[in-house]
Amino acid sequence: xxxxxxxxxxxxxxxxxxxxxxxxxxxxxxxxxxxxxxxxxxxxxxxxxxxxxxxxxxxxxxxxxxxxxxxxxxxxxxxxxxxxxxxxxxxxxxxxxxxxxxxxxxxxxxxxxxxxxxxxxxxxxxxxxxxxxxxxxxxxxxxxxxxxxxxxxxxxxxxxxxxxxxxxxxxxxxxxxxxxxxxxxxxxxxxxxxxxxxxxxxxxxxxxxxxxxxxxxxxxxxxxxxxxxxxxxxxxxxxxxxxxxxxxxxxxxxxxxxxxxxxxxxxxxxxxxxxxxxxxxxxxxxxxxxxxxxxxxxxxxxxxxxxxxxxxxxxxxxxxxxxxxxxxxxxxxxxxxxxxxxxxxxxxxxxxxxxxxxxxxxxxxxxxxxxxxxxxxxxxxxxxxxxxxxxxxxxxxxxxxxxxxxxxxxxxxxxxxxxxxxxxxxxxxxxxxxxxxxxxxxxxxxxxxxxxxxxxxxxxxxxxxxxxxxxxxxxxxxxxxxxxxxxxxxxxxxxxxxxxxxxxxxxxxxxxxxxxxxxxxxxxxxxxxxxxxxxxxxxxxxxxxxxxxxxxxxxxxxxxxx
Amino acid sequence: xxxxxxxxxxxxxxxxxxxxxxxxxxxxxxxxxxxxxxxxxxxxxxxxxxxxxxxxxxxxxxxxxxxxxxxxxxxxxxxxxxxxxxxxxxxxxxxxxxxxxxxxxxxxxxxxxxxxxxxxxxxxxxxxxxxxxxxxxxxxxxxxxxxxxxxxxxxxxxxxxxxxxxxxxxxxxxxxxxxxxxxxxxxxxxxxxxxxxxxxxxxxxxxxxxxxxxxxxxxxxxxxxxxxxxxxxxxxxxxxxxxxxxxxxxxxxx
Amino acid sequence: xxxxxxxxxxxxxxxxxxxxxxxxxxxxxxxxxxxxxxxxxxxxxxxxxxxxxxxxxxxxxxxxxxxxxxxxxxxxxxxxxxxxxxxxxxxxxxxxxxxxxxxxxxxxxxxxxxxxxxxxxxxxxxxxxxxxxxxxx
Numbered sequence: 001x002x003x004x005x006x007x008x009x010x011x012x013x014x015x016x017x018x019x020x021x022x023x024x025x026x027x028x029x030x031x032x033x034x035x036x037x038x039x040x041x042x043x044x045x046x047x048x049x050x051x052x053x054x055x056x057x058x059x060x061x062x063x064x065x066x067x068x069x070x071x072x073x074x075x076x077x078x079x080x081x082x083x084x085x086x087x088x089x090x091x092x093x094x095x096x097x098x099x100x101x102x103x104x105x106x107x108x109x110x111x112x113x114x115x116x117x118x119x120x121x122x123x124x125x126x127x128x129x130x131x132x133x134x135x136x137x138x139x140x141x142x143x144x145x146x147x148x149x150x151x152x153x154x155x156x157x158x159x160x161x162x163x164x165x166x167x168x169x170x171x172x173x174x175x176x177x178x179x180x181x182x183x184x185x186x187x188x189x190x191x192x193x194x195x196x197x198x199x200x201x202x203x204x205x206x207x208x209x210x211x212x213x214x215x216x217x218x219x220x221x222x223x224x225x226x227x228x229x230x231x232x233x234x235x236x237x238x239x240x241x242x243x244x245x246x247x248x249x250x251x252x253x254x255x256x257x258x259x260x261x262x263x264x265x266x267x268x269x270x271x272x273x274x275x276x277x278x279x280x281x282x283x284x285x286x287x288x289x290x291x292x293x294x295x296x297x298x299x300x301x302x303x304x305x306x307x308x309x310x311x312x313x314x315x316x317x318x319x320x321x322x323x324x325x326x327x328x329x330x331x332x333x334x335x336x337x338x339x340x341x342x343x344x345x346x347x348x349x350x351x352x353x354x355x356x357x358x359x360x361x362x363x364x365x366x367x368x369x370x371x372x373x374x375x376x377x378x379x380x381x382x383x384x385x386x387x388x389x390x391x392x393x394x395x396x397x398x399x400x401x402x403x404x405x406x407x408x409x410x411x412x413x414x415x416x417x418x419x420x421x422x423x424x425x426x427x428x429x430x431x432x433x434x435x436x437x438x439x440x441x442x443x444x445x446x447x448x449x450x451x452x453x454x455x456x457x458x459x460x461x462x463x464x465x466x467x468x469x470x471x472x473x474x475x476x477x478x479x480x481x482x483x484x485x486x487x488x489x490x491x492x493x494x495x496x497x498x499x500x501x502x503x504x505x506x507x508x509x510x511x512x513x514x515x516x517x518x519x520x521x522x523x524x525x526x527x528x529x530x531x532x533x534x535x536x537x538x539x540x541x542x543x544x545x546x547x548x549x550x551x552x553x554x555x556x557x558x559x560x561x562x
Numbered sequence: 563x564x565x566x567x568x569x570x571x572x573x574x575x576x577x578x579x580x581x582x583x584x585x586x587x588x589x590x591x592x593x594x595x596x597x598x599x600x601x602x603x604x605x606x607x608x609x610x611x612x613x614x615x616x617x618x619x620x621x622x623x624x625x626x627x628x629x630x631x632x633x634x635x636x637x638x639x640x641x642x643x644x645x646x647x648x649x650x651x652x653x654x655x656x657x658x659x660x661x662x663x664x665x666x667x668x669x670x671x672x673x674x675x676x677x678x679x680x681x682x683x684x685x686x687x688x689x690x691x692x693x694x695x696x697x698x699x700x701x702x703x704x705x706x707x708x709x710x711x712x713x714x715x716x717x718x719x720x721x722x723x724x725x726x727x728x729x730x731x732x733x734x735x736x737x738x739x740x741x742x743x744x745x746x747x748x749x750x751x752x753x754x755x756x757x758x759x760x761x762x763x764x765x766x767x768x769x770x771x772x773x774x775x776x777x778x779x780x781x782x783x784x785x786x787x788x789x790x791x792x793x794x795x796x797x798x799x800x801x802x803x804x805x806x807x808x809x810x811x812x813x814x815x816x
Numbered sequence: 817x818x819x820x821x822x823x824x825x826x827x828x829x830x831x832x833x834x835x836x837x838x839x840x841x842x843x844x845x846x847x848x849x850x851x852x853x854x855x856x857x858x859x860x861x862x863x864x865x866x867x868x869x870x871x872x873x874x875x876x877x878x879x880x881x882x883x884x885x886x887x888x889x890x891x892x893x894x895x896x897x898x899x900x901x902x903x904x905x906x907x908x909x910x911x912x913x914x915x916x917x918x919x920x921x922x923x924x925x926x927x928x929x930x931x932x933x934x935x936x937x938x939x940x941x942x943x944x945x946x947x948x949x950x951x952x953x
Contacts, residue, residue: 036614037667039710040622091691097681099694099702099742106693127703132621136706140679175660204616240619320619323638326593434605478610480576483661485612631834655834719836766912768840768921782918789915 001170001413002180006031006148007400009168009184011155012211013038015046015131015382016364016389017190018138022096023393025145028400031182033171035206035488037151038139042192042204043385046131047243047316048111048123050379053087057120062086064555066380069117069274070344070373071515071525072557073224073533073550078369080553081351082380082387089386090124097137100124111313115244115378117274117562123379128245128316131382153180154488155210157416158187158218158360159408166218166360167406170416172491177482179417185403186396189215189347189362190389197496197503198340198449199441202234202241206492211366213495215347216502220355222536223368223548224345225499226506229376229516230450231341232278235325236297239339242317244378246300246329247271249313253282254299254333255290261298266562273562276375276516279338283450292335299333306330338450342381344372344516345506348535353392359399359406363392370533370550374515423490424481429473433489436467436474440500443467448504453520457508464504468497502543506534509545527557565589566641568599570611571652573659581659583650584608590641596629596649597636600663613663620775623709626716627663628652633713633773654716669725670712673732677754679739682747698743705738705783707776714770714780726759730770730780733760737783740790752791761788839922843905850902857895884946896939900932 006029010017013034021032034041052062063083067074094100101124103109108124115123126133142149152174159181161167168183191211195203216222232253233242253271255261265281266273273281286296302310307330310318318329327334346368353361353369363369364385371384447460471493476486512526513519532547566588573581588602597615604611613636614624620638627636630650641649657665708731715721715729736755739745755761761784770780836845882888908928911917917924940947 040616040624102699143675144680772838785918
């Protein structure tokens with residue numbers, strides 16, 4: 001097995017990974033490994049970023065919105081870091097080439113209002129391609145700093161030495177068709193979310209939560225995994241995202257009776273309530289038969305905005321709606337339904353990205369510093385990626401300076417290679433990974449989706465167990481490892497099934513409703529028993545759970561209404 | 563639902579000497595995309611078919627292929643717009659095939675890197691935003707719409723002929739930095755592009771304009787830069803070098 | 817790793833021709849064809865002028881007779897079309913280099929095409945006496 005040695009190995013080349021690479025590559029040898037090319041990362045979808053820097057806005061105000069939006073589950077010490085550093089880091093991106101949209105005065109343009117749940121219009125944006133622009137600028141910056149970018153390398157395992165220190169990752173190189181070991185003093189995971197666990201998701205098709213599961217298997221702790229955000233507005237059937245800008249620009253949600261129904265669920269903010277509340281509102285309408293024509297969608301009405309405003313704020317969304325749903329938002333309503341969008345939980349880290357395993361760091365969506373709490377606000381994810389991407393880069397660099405290269409036992413690497421090669425020799429056992437993935441997606445969306453209850457969750461768990469059993473019989477046609485996409489699919493499926501189990505178990509245990517986690521059998525928030533984080537970790541063969549208190553510094557939990 | 567015939571070019575470097583065309587019957591909705599057709603093949607006929615995909619909503623640029631001869635994003639091409647039941651899918655031309663529809667984009671990324679697609683400026687730290695006109699920010703936003711799908715690079719007939727030609731995307735990217743008032747290296751950038759592998763390599767075939775899925779016009783950027791260089795040459799020829807490239811970069815209007 | 821053999825699989829003339837479509841490509845193609853044609857014509861022209869009257873003095877009647885032959889007239893018409901195409905398309909490229917009409921390159925092509933047709937008409941008018949003579953013969 002070929003061995004490559006770097007100071008820092010970053011896995012995942014989204015905005016977080018590249019931001020970390022930019023931070024540490026000036027004084028260390030850095031490798032960035034990713035499943036796809038960096039410019040194809042999920043980050044390209046993001047449309048705007050929060051930064052509290054305009055007059056009249058303060059980081060404290062942003063912090064309050066974030067904490068309240070997250071239903072007081074966010075660790076406030078971490079949220080403080082996010083909101084304090086947010087503005088600076090966002091402005092710093094301009095140095096790398098990002099150019100945010102300007103207004104007539106030459107300053108950053110405003111949106112009509114903040115994203116759902118925010119009391120101040122603090123979003124800044126580069127048209128509606130902010131994520132793409134930031135990613136591209138960081139990618140170029142990495143090219144400039146000669147970072148080694150390896151794309152189409154699928155990480156299969158995080159390797160630890162005898163003292164539980166991370167020493168590198170084994171990867172399957174699709175293009176070369178072989179296994180490699182990338183050794184590093186520090187391993188940083190920025191692998192993103194797990195959208196495809198759900199049948200309906202706005203995420204890219206390869207967002208399968210690999211990083212979370214790989215670190216879970218290696219012994220890292222997963223935190224708050226049951227909190228899965230559903231985005232209220234995704235196109236019916238294709239589940240392509242209509243970004244939050246549709247609501248912040250003033251869009252209405254209309255049910256089958258022609259009623260603007262959000263007033264029932266958020267009497268003050270209407271459509272501008274947080275995503276979890278709006279998504280629940282839409283789903284309630286659909287479940288109670290008030291979808292359009294009784295079907296599983298409602299309308300997003302933007303016609304009253306007029307062509308000019310739509311072209312100014314929503315050009316990409318309009319284009320997507322025309323392309324993928326065949327409706328022009330200037331003249332028609334868009335059929336939308338909620339779909340999985342973001343995972344608030346992830347690998348447990350502190351504010352500097354340390355995970356508890358030595359030499360192993362994480363940041364971004366795959367990590368849970370717990371800034372998003374139980375529900376994320378629009379614009380906060382981009383901010384999290386850059387703030388904690390930078391921080392994790394610094395931490396890794398500092399760690400690298402203190403330690404030497406670890407020793408690696410050859411046996412473990414060979415065992416991993418053998419495991420993959422064995423998958424390749426599997427004969428057809430009658431199961432297909434597509435069918436299993438589809439079944440998993442359906443179960444998750446129906447039983448572990450926006451509304452959850454004891455019975456449904458137990459059924460889901462049973463089904464997941466069955467699927468796990470069946471997944472061992474998935475066959476593989478290609479015996480060669482060269483660009484063996486089937487192998488990748490099997491690895492992804494295994495990861496998703498493990499993750500589904502963790503999510504479901506966490507949801508089953510949490511007997512309250514908080515933010516995005518809504519139990520119909522426990523519809524109220526229970527601060528006495530459940531103001532705590534769920535921790536999931538592996539004890540070798542099973543999933544263990546523990547809990548940890550929430551850090552509260554400035555804002556005491558109070559009732560959340562919009 | 564409707565049945566379509568997909569003719570997909572397959573190639574496995576270990577077992578094939580020549581690419582071969584394989585035919586598959588695919589059942590799809592009329593408003594389904596070609597990408598969904600490829601997924602169908604993988605689910606029902608042959609799971610080993612390799613192609614790139616990610617976002618499925620035309621923003622990541624992974625899935626550029628040739629559909630019925632035209633370079634398109636598979637996820638964005640709907641069955642009804644093809645107006646035929648027979649769909650041939652081939653990998654992007656010009657680039658070498660890794661497997662089936664997956665091509666090696668290295669030359670494309672190399673060209674992208676060669677034009678130094680980063681801001682060259684002596685800016686220090688700032689607490690407030692730099693003031694930039696609305697017009698300039700609009701211009702830059704247009705260039706960022708490019709999703710780097712490599713369609714124009716592969717479709718350009720010059721890149722095929724001359725390996726060192728930078729290609730339309732890279733030059734458009736260079737022009738984006740010429741339009742950026744924060745960038746201080748216009749002269750250096752134009753100097754680098756003023757060569758046969760850069761600006762003067764373009765044969766004015768306008769393939770890049772035809773091919774671009776987001777209707778950007780890389781050729782316009784190339785010709786705008788040619789104009790800058792040409793005008794500058796003429797000025798220097800007649801007034802003994804009074805002007806420099808930088809002054810002809812008329813975008814610098816903050 | 818990927819062998820260099822692979823590089824040739826997707827190259828070569830066939831994919832080139834397959835992906836060669838659109839106005840710009842045809843304009844480019846005919847520019848080359850007409851260019852090569854003009855080189856041949858020049859050779860022919862020098863040859864004819866040099867040897868046609870070899871050994872004697874050029875006589876008006878002889879030249880006229882040659883110019884009035886249908887073969888020469890059709891050759892003249894083709895020459896006119898070829899020169900016009902080559903020249904005007906060359907002008908188009910020069911204009912493009914100065915940034916003129918880049919945004920509407922297709923329109924530019926057809927406008928120049930129109931001018932070409934008008935000029936061709938004028939050329940035909942100039943050749944008309946010869947055509948008339950040729951017809952009467």
